[in-house]
Each structure stands twice: as structure tokens, then as C-alpha cells.
Amino acid sequence: MNNIIQSKLELLPSSPGCYIHKDKNGTIIYVGKAKNLRNRVRSYFRGSHDTKTEALVSEIVDFEFIVTESNIEALLLEINLIKENKPKYNIMLKDDKSYPFIKITQETYPRLLITRQVKKDGGQYFGPYPDVGAANEIKRLLDRIFPFRKCTNPPEKVCFYYHINQCKAHTICHVADDYFQKMAVEVANFLKGQDDQIIHDLQEKMQQAAKEMEFEKAAEYRDLLQAIATLRTKQRVMAKDLQNRDVFGYYVDKGWMCVQVFFVRQGKLIERDVNLFPYYNDPDEDFLTYVGQFYQEKEHLVPNEVLIPADIDEEAVKALVSTKVLKPQRGEKKQLVNLAIKNARVSLQQKFDLLEKSLEKTQGAIEQLGDILQIPTPIRIEAFDNSNIMGTSPVSAMVVFVNGKPSKKDYRKYKIKTVEGPDDYASMREVMKRRYSRVLREDLVPPDLIVIDGGQGQVNVAKAVVKDELGLDIPIAGLQKNDRHQTHELLFGDPLEVVELSRNSQEFFLLQRIQDEVHRFAITFHRQVRSKNSFSSKLDGVEGLGPKRKQALLKHFKSLANIEAASLEEIRKLGIPQKVAENVQNHLKENL
Template identity: 90%
Template sequence: MNNLIKSKLELLPASPGCYIHKDKNGTIIYVGKAKNLRNRVRSYFRGSHDTKTEALVSEIVDFEFIVTESNIEALLLEINLIKENKPKYNIMLKDDKSYPFIKISNEPYPRLLITRQVKKDGGLYFGPYPDVGAANEIKRLLDRIFPFKKCTNPPEKVCFYYHINQCHAHTVCQVDEDYFKNMAQDVANFLKGQDDKIIEDLRAKMAGAATQMEFEKAAEYRDLLQAISTLRTKQRVMAQDLQNRDVFGYYVDKGWMCVQVFFVRQGKLIERDVNLFPYYNDPDEDFLTYIGQFYQEKSHLVPNEILLPSDIDAEAVAAVVATKVLKPQRGEKKQLVNLAIKNARVSLQQKFDLLEKSLEKTQGAIENLGQILNIPTPVRIEAFDNSNIMGTSPVSAMVVFVNGKPSKKDYRKYKIKTVLGPDDYASMREVLKRRYSRVMREGLIPPDLIVIDGGQGQVNVAREVIRDQLGLDIPIAGLQKNDKHQTHELLFGDPLEVVELSRNSQEFFLLQRIQDEVHRFAISFHRQVRSKNSFSSKLDGIQGLGPKRKQALMKHFKSLTNIQKASLDQLQAVGLPVAVAQAVKEQLGEGRT
């Protein structure tokens, strides 16, 4: 704990509000709320913590706080600050896409669709379905039962589905608007759980087909009835009032929280959502934050009612979600909440072993690596590798690992611009200067550790650029391979020394993954560039053959070999003038024909 933090801790008020933790770069890494700012913020810098909290605290070099009038105001402010800054230690939901709905379109010939957007277009929407597979399964069943429009043909032209009696959107069907309105109502009743009429109709059709000795058609009706029965089993009726509800339950253990949400739609439990994450605040406070993010970030349909565990502040939830919020004390609704809590506990217990292994491979690995190198925990690692063949098509690549995991959105590719010939040192010098000049110029987040795929020479070049030319204080390590092209040694220090790492340690496995990934990324990029250059170089310089004509040639002939074998007439058929076609033949070595 530095002097700045010590001084600020003395000034904290015993009021509700939000606190904002920052790292050495001034980046916001965690936002929290508290009923008592003084007690909450001081707790981070006193006593012992678990591994994940220690990792957070180790990065805090400054904090700010905002006092609010109430705990509810603090919750609303916290949700907005998290949404705006996306701190890496805050709860981030696994999936920010909206859930699918089943839609009956408002058209003369309605269609049955799966959509993720609810619009005021006159269509009928049913859902949401957290499991897109369940939505597709229901749609497939409805498509077999109801002959909605399934094609893009004009009304006068029949389609395949017409011939199997699954599309009546054609003039020859001679159906009016009331036919589709009644059919849409039947679907609506089915999705609301009122499927008795449909079942009776299918049974009557099955019996009629059997009487007429149309056994294949009878078997089809039988299969539809069986599918409806299976769907009924999956969508167990939970309430008779046909209300839409979200039922929340949570369980905490060893610094981790599991939240389960049961989605009850039209009185049926249709699906659940599970989220498992580390928490840093009081469990009930982080649970409130989760609910706020859940309805904001996921654009989730707000139900008629939300059911919560008894220890949660319902008033605070009502402030962030405009719907009825209940904490049931008895009856069926209480049983639903208890079921959600039970499932949360089971999920946490089942996944804890995997999470522990994951933490050991990632968080534990970077912590151990930091201790071995005597540097702060390298949360962000940037690694570089060059690739060329005898100096042709030279490229370089950078991969980024954050908290021990690849951050592919931060990967970068570099074409070497200033180096002629196979000069690995000069290529590394150019790329590092380009990368970290931009980091300084644009105020990007610098890495905690730079890893160079190479030995002493490459590391010395990196130091020359990073430390001497740019004046940056970033630790630099080198990874050397053995004669089998496998990760062999870690070089670090001034002067450079081999760092002893156990071959069975997680930190060694992490460095191995980093080296393999940057090599794969560089080789992949080099192959792309080489392939493009190979094609371009043989056709470059031909007067009258520009990029569009090259593209047309490749699209038509598929390969240079086929272009080389083509006759003048065939080349002209692609759109080449006679003179250009002759020049192509000469350039590729076949001569005039």
C-alpha cells in the first residue's frame, strides 16, 4: 500500500457510494458500491484475502470514490460506471446477445420465424427462449403442423412445401385471411400451453388416415403427437396463471458466486441461465450488480414478475428493473426460488474443480511467473515472432495474453517495410518501434511483460528499442527453442541469464502456450502474404492487367496453372483484350498461340 492510498483511506466518509480502483496506468480495474465507503474500501487493504482478491489488490495504486444519498443511488451509479468503463475485475456476463423469440409475421401470408429483435410491426412474438435449440425445436414442430408460408416464391408459383402440404401461401390453395388468422391463434394457444385442441385435431386426423388405410400419413400424425408429448415434458407447467417470471437464486463458496435464473414463460419453465464468477464485494451486493447488468447488457425481456431470495433488497432491484419484484415466503413461488438456489449450489460444486484447475493454469501461472522474475504480476503479456523464407515476404506478429488467457482481439500483424533480406534483428527492431511508439502516441495500455521468441540477440535488440530509444520501463524476456523446435529456456535479467523453470510447472506451460501461439499466428500470416505475393508477382507488370482483371482470371481459372494452360480465346472470353491475353501467355512462359 503506497502513501497516496494511506492518505486517502483517512479521508473516506462513512456514507453510501461507489469506489473506483485504478492500476499504475490510471486504468479503472474495479468498480464497487458500499453502504459504508470507509469500512468497505479499507477492508481491501487490511487482513488476508484469497488468491483472486490478492491479485486485484496487488494492482491497485490509486482509488476514487463518489458519495451518494442512498444505497439504491450507489447501485444505479455502479451499474453505469461498469457499463461505461468495463473494468476487468467486474462481473462480465458470458453472453451479451439477446435471446431468440418465435414470431408470426404480420403479412398477407404470415411466416413463422426465429428472431432476436422484438419490433412494433404487428407481428406476434413468443418467448424469449434462452436456448436457441429449444426455439428451433418448437419451430420445426410447428412448421410440420401448420402450413404457414415457407418459401420465397410468388403466390402464383407453388413450392416444394406445397406438395407436402406444409405451405398454403399460393393462389391455388384458395385460402383467405381468416384462415391464417385462425391458424395464428392456434399457434398462440399452443405456445401458451393451451394445446388440447391441436392434439384432438391430430388424433382425429390420425384415426381418419388409419381408417382410409393411409398408414404412412397416420404414422406422421402419430410422430407429431409424440413430439408434442415430449415438448410438454420439457416445458413442465409451473403455474396456472400463465405469467412470465424470472426466478433468481444464488450460492457462494470460496470467493465464487453462481447465479441461476429460471425463465417461466406463459406459466412454463422453459429454460435456465447459469453464470459462475468470482466476487469481490458482499455477496448480496454483487448479486444486485449482476441483476442490473443482466437486464441492461443482455437486452433481456423484462417479465411480469421477478422472484428473489429472501436476503436481497427488493427495493433496490425494483429501482433498476421496472416490474413487480417479490421475495416469496411460502408456497409454490418460494419452492421455485429454493430450486434455483439448490441448482446454483450444485452447479458451483460440480464446476469448482475445473475452475481451480483453470485458475492454476492462468492466474496462478502469472503470479508465480511474476515472483520468479521479481516483477509485478504480468497480467498483460505481449509476445512477438518474425517469419520469412530466405528474406521473402517478411512479416512479424504479436499475440496478447491477459490474465494467462489469449486476448485475440488484441493480436496484431505487421508487414516488414524497411528491411531487405533475411535480417531477423532489423525486422524485430522495426516492429517493436512501430508497436510501442503507437502505444505512447495513443495512450494504449502497455504490457507488464514483453516476450520475444528468440535468444540473447533478439532480447538485446528489444531492449535497445524499448529502453534506450523509447525510454519505456517494461520487463523483456526471451524464449529459446531446442533443436526440436520446442520451448527450452527462458532468458531474463540484466545481464541475461537462464531462469530455472520446472518443466511441470504451470508457468512453464503458460510460456509454452504463448510461444506456440505467436509462432502459429506469425506462420499463418506469412503464408497468407506469401500466397498473395506468389500470385501477384507472376502477373505483375503486365500492361493492361489491373487488379480487377487479375481477380477475374483467378475467379474463372482457379489457379495459375490453369491460366498458363488456357488458350488465347479462353483468356479473351474472360474479358482480356487480345494484346493483354498475349502478354499473359508470354509472362507465364507459354508463348503466343
């Protein structure tokens, strides 16, 4: 604990509020809330913690706090701060996937769609469904029963679905003005669980078709009835009042939390959502944070009721979601909450071993790597690799691993600009200069470790640029491959020495993943550049063909052979004049 933290701990009030932990770069790494700021924040720096909390505490070099009037106000502030700053230790508290809905569009010829966005566009939305498979299963059934518009053809042009009697959105159908509106009401009733009328109508049609000896049509109606029966079986009836409910339950063990959400729609349990994540606060407080993010992030349709466990602050949940919130004490609703809690416990027990292994592969690996290299835990690792063939189209690539996992949004590609010929050292020098000059210029977060896919020469070049020229104190290591192109040795230190690593250790597997990933990324980029350069060079010298026209040809025809095989008219359709199109064809015939 440093002096800044020690001094601030003495000034903490006993009021409710939010606290904000920061790392050595001033980056917010965790946001929490507390009923008593003094007790909560001090608890991080006293006593022993589990591995994941130790990892958080080890990165804290400063903290701030904001006092609020109440615990509920602290909860709302915490959710806003997490949404704004996206701290890395909070990120697992939220589940950012959006749920699918079935939508009836508001059009002259309505359509049935699967969507993950709920908009105020006049359409009717039903759901959410737990996954797109469940939504598609229902939509396929409805498409077979109701002849909604299923094509993009203009009304006067019939489509394939018209011929199989599944689309009547054409002028030739001569349907009544309110035909689709009535059908939309029937579908809405079906999706609300009121499917008795549809079943009755299908039974009558099946019997009528059988009487008229149309057995194939009768069999089709029979299959539809069986599909509805199967769907009914999957959607277990849980309540007689046909209400929409979200039912929450949670269970904690060994620093991990599992939250289960049951979706009850029209009295039917359509499915559940399962989320597992490490928690750093009191379980009930992190559960409230999760509920807040659940409704804030997902554009989630708010149900008629939300059911929560007995130990959760009911008023806090009411502040998060504008609907009826209940803590049931008995009856069916209490059984639903207990069922959600039971499933959370089972899920956590089943997956706990896998989660521990995952944590060992990532957090444990970077901690052990830091210990071996005698540097602080390398939370952020930036790795580089060069790629060229005999000096042609030289490129370099950078991949980033954060907490032992790839952070693909931070990957970067570099076309080598100042080097001619196969000079790997000069290419490395250029890339190091470009990358870390930008880090200094734009005040970017520097890595805790730089990994070079190469030997002693490449590492020394990187050191000369990063440490000597730019004055950055960043550890730099090299990864050498053996003659089978496999990760073989780790080079580190001053002077460079081989670091002994167990081939079965998690830190070795981490370095192997990093080396494989940066090599893959660099090779893929090099192939793209080489392909583009090869294509362009074959078209160099064509009179009247500039860069934009070359690009148009590449995008449309994909290959030189396709361009040569194309007619003049096909080339001219891209906006290329007749004379230039002739020049292209003549040039390719002479050079291919």
C-alpha cells in the same frame, strides 16, 4: 498501500455511493458500490484476503468515489459505470450471451424465425429459450405442422416445401386473405402453452387418414403428436396460472458465486441459465449488480413476475426491472426459489474444483512468473514472432495475453516494410520500433512483459529499441525452442541468462501456450500474404489488368487454375473488358 491511497482513506464519507479502483496506468480495473463508502473501501486495504482479491488489491494505486443519495441510486450508477468502462475485475459479473427467441414475422406471408434480437418491428416474439437447440427443436415441430413461408422464392415460383405440403406462400395455393393471420394465432397459442386445440386437430386428421387407408399420412400425424408429448414432458408444469416468470437463486462459497435463473413460460419451466464468477463485494450486492446487468445487456423480455431470494433488497430489484418483484414466503413460488438456490449450490460444488484449477492456470501462473523474474505480476503480456521463407513475404505478429488468457481483440499483424532478404534481427527491430513508438505516440497501455519468440540476438535487438531508443522500462524475455521445435528455455535479465523453470509448473505451461499461439498466428498470416503475393505475381504484366481487377479475379475464382479454365464470358462478367480477358487467358497459358 501508497501515500495517495492512505490520504484518501481518511477523507472517505460514511455515505452510500460508488468507488472506482485504478491501476498504475490510470485504467479503471474495478467498480463497486457500498451503503457505507468508508467501511467498504477501507476493507480492501486491511486484513487478509483470498487469492483473487489479493490480485485486485495488488494492482490498485489510486481510487475515486462518487457519493449518492441512496443505496439504490448507487446500484444504478454502478451498473452504468461498469457498462461504460468494462473493468476487467467486473467483467465476470455479467453474462454477455444473448438468448434466442422464436419470432412470427409481420409480413403478407409470415415466417417463423430464430432470432437473438428483439425489435419493435410488429413481429411476435416468444421466449427467451435457454439455448438455440431448444428453440430449434420447437421451430422444427412447428414447421412440420404449419405451412408458413419457408423459402425465398417469389410468390409465383413454388419451392421444395410446397411439394411436401409445408409451405403455402405461393399464388398457386389460393389461400384466403386471413389464412396466415389465423395460423399465426394458432402458433402463438401453442407457444403460450395452449396446445390442446392443435392436439385435437391432429388426432382428428390422423383418424381420418387411417379411415381413408392413407397410413403413411396417419403415421406422420402420429409422429407429430408424439413430438408434442415429448416437448410437454420436457416443459414441466410448475404453476396453474400460466404466468411468465424469471426465478433467481444464488449460492456463495470460497469467494465464488453461482446464480441460477429459471425461465418459467406460461407456467412451464422451459430451462435454466447457470453463471459462475468470483465476487469482490458483499454477496447480496454483487447479486443485485448481476440482476441489473442481466436485464440491461441481453435485450431480455421482461416477464410478468421476477422471484428473488428472501435476503435480497426487493426495492433495489424493482429499480432495476419494471415488473412485479416478489420474495415468496410459502407455496409453489417459494419452492421455485428454493429449487434455484439448491441448484446453484450443487452447480458451485460440482464446478468449484475446475474453477480453482482454471484460476491456478491463469492468475496463479502470472503471479508465479512475476516472482521468478522478480518483476510485478505481468497482467498484460505481449509476444512477438517473425515468419518468412528465404526472406520472401516477411511478416511479424503480436499476440496479447491478459490475466493469463489470450485477448484476441488486441492481436496485431505486421508486414515488414524496410527489410530485404532473410534478416530476422532487422525485422524484429522494425516491428519493435513500430509497435512501441505507437504506444508512446497514442498513450496506449504498455505491457508488463514483452516475450520474444527467439534467442539472445532477437531479445537484444528488442532491448536496444524499447529501452535504449524509446526509453521504455518494460521487461523483455526470450523463449528458445529445442531441435524439436518445443518450448525449451526462458531467457531473461541483463545480461541474459537462462531462467530455471519446472517443466510441470503452470508458469511454464503458460509460456508454452503463449509461444505456440504467437507462432500459429504468425505462420497463418505469412501463408495468407505469400498466397496473395504468389497469385498476384503470376498475373503481373497482363496489359490492362490493374490491382482492382486482380482482386476481383482472386475473390471470384479463388485460384489461377480456375481462371485459366474459365470462359471469356465468365471473366467478362466481373467487369473486365473483352480484350483484357483475352490477355489474361493468353498470359496464363504461357506461364502456367
